[in-house]
Amino acid sequence: MTASTRTRPASERRLTAKGEATRARILDAASALVFAHGVTRTGVEDVQREAGVSASQLYHYFGDKQTLMRAVIAHQTAAILAVQQPELDALDTFEALGRWRDNLVTLQRSRHCAGGCPIGSIAAEIADDDPDARADLVDGFEQWEAPIRSGLATMRDRGLLRDGTDTDRLALALLAALQGGLVLTQTRRTTVPLETALDATIELIRSYATEPTPRPSC
Structure with missing residues (x-):
């Protein structure tokens, strides 16, 4: 050998x-x-x-454990993307954003708000100490953010959002709101923080609409 x-x-x-x-x-x-x-x-x-x-x-x-944890990051990233399909790859209307938001909230309720984000919780533990794992986490979040970015860009290209709308920035804001909402939802054991964070960011996205869009009924 x-x-x-x-x-x-x-x-x-x-x-x-x-x-x-x-x-x-x-x-x-x-x-x-x-x-x-x-x-x-x-x-x-x-x-x-x-x-x-x-x-x-x-x-x-x-x-070793480090290699195993890096494999876990890849595994959890794939699982996150799979759970959010097909909505995640079709976030090109306000209605689609609403359905995606509702599914995220329903998922956390089914978990009794425990566990938080499968890769966000790992990032909180090891991102500062393991550069290789941090790079994997960056890639995992990029895989998550990319379809959000693509969907919002499609909305702009179709005329649903105003020309010049910075859809990359809005996509990052939406993912950041999701992560923060998950942390508070896990801590408080209620989906209210997640709902509030997502609703506020989607409302921000609505402010860039080319014409008024109907709000979802309660």
Whole structure:
């Protein structure tokens, strides 16, 4: 066996179907534990126990906890985007923004407002101490922001928003409002902060409309 083969992580090698299943089981277990307890309070032994694998299996697929947590970030980012489909890729009308907002609120109610944002909570713990993980988090938030940006730009191009509207800035504001709303919703155990933050930002977006738009009925 060559040195390059020995040092090459399992995640970069082609895995058997059984290997893929084992890796996925470890990643699912780690993601659930991190969402429930955070990065610091999730130990490698906890993941082993939850996934039903040995230490050698876990380290074979992920190498160390840092590598595992970076995989968790990618996994949680994909899960966030999947949950918000298809609305997230069609935020090109005010009605679509409203449906997306309602789905986000409903999701937090179904979780009893626990857990916050799956990647935002990770960022709060490790972004200052792990540059590689922070870069992954930046990429994760960019994947989330991109369809919002695209949808608002489409609204401007269709004439729903005034020419010259800075849709990039509005998209960032909407994602920031979502993140802040999730933190307060998690802390207060009520969706009111999330609803308020999203409604205020969508109202800001409405202020750039080319003509008055009907407000959703209560």
